[in-house]
Amino acid sequence: MKKIILIAGPSGAGKTTISDYLYEKYDIPRVLTHTTRPMRVGEKQNVSYHFETDDSFKQLHFFEHVKYGSYQYGSSREALNLAWEKHDLVSLIVDIQGVYSYIKQLGDKVYFLYVTTSTKEELKERLLKRGDDPEKIKERLSGNELNLLPADLKQYAHVIVNDNLNKTKETLNSIISRLEED
Ligand SMILES: Nc1nc2c(ncn2[C@@H]2O[C@H](COP(=O)(O)OP(=O)(O)O)[C@@H](O)[C@H]2O)c(=O)[nH]1
Numbered sequence: 001m002k003k004i005i006l007i008a009g010p011s012g013a014g015k016t017t018i019s020d021y022l023y024e025k026y027d028i029p030r031v032l033t034h035t036t037r038p039m040r041v042g043e044k045q046n047v048s049y050h051f052e053t054d055d056s057f058k059q060l061h062f063f064e065h066v067k068y069g070s071y072q073y074g075s076s077r078e079a080l081n082l083a084w085e086k087h088d089l090v091s092l093i094v095d096i097q098g099v100y101s102y103i104k105q106l107g108d109k110v111y112f113l114y115v116t117t118s119t120k121e122e123l124k125e126r127l128l129k130r131g132d133d134p135e136k137i138k139e140r141l142s143g144n145e146l147n148l149l150p151a152d153l154k155q156y157a158h159v160i161v162n163d164n165l166n167k168t169k170e171t172l173n174s175i176i177s178r179l180e181e182d
């Protein structure tokens, strides 16, 4: 059965790292989303995101979309179907609002991975090392942008505390072998 692995959690928790691992090890494609935020060093157009201008963003047809600060993010049904043509399992990095939309619209096709770390200090250190602007880090690690796991989503969430990447990979290996049996 076709499934979508939703990956959500705070900035710096390791969502992109996990999605990359699923692709490199299992060929599980990432459903690319669209954003108007500027590219970070190391990111590539149509690899990390479809980077858009405010005008090109307006022309798209979204499954759901959100705004973070002054930047827009959104995902399309077309992108999901395209990824599903390549593989029955696909991954998608979203925020918590996106998780609600996907669970509502796709029900049991959703496998929800919630990624976090034991401490917020670890997130801050990783984001500084990644080269993020300290002001932006402050915003990302507070309020709604922190993407904490809400009580009503706990029943759907498979939580990964990504303090140790090797341990995380082992957990992912057993998750994928179970999902591939479905
Ligand atoms: N709902 C929704 N959230 C998205 C989408 N694309 C990205 N996000 C979320 O937007 C937030 C900001 O993403 P980004 O700027 O790449 O920062 P990062 O989390 O630090 O890598 C993250 O929580 C992403 O999961 C989307 O299409 N829909």
Ligand SMILES: Nc1ncnc2c1ncn2[C@@H]1O[C@H](COP(=O)(O)OP(=O)(O)O)[C@@H](O)[C@H]1O
Binding pocket: 009, 010, 011, 012, 013, 014, 015, 016, 017, 018, 126, 127, 129, 130, 162, 163, 164, 165, 166, 168
């Ligand atoms: N378990 C881990 N231990 C230490 N650093 C990690 C771990 N997982 C990911 N990282 C690093 O932390 C930074 C943030 O990870 P990333 O996957 O970009 O997070 P997110 O997509 O959730 O914002 C990256 O530089 C990544 O290489």
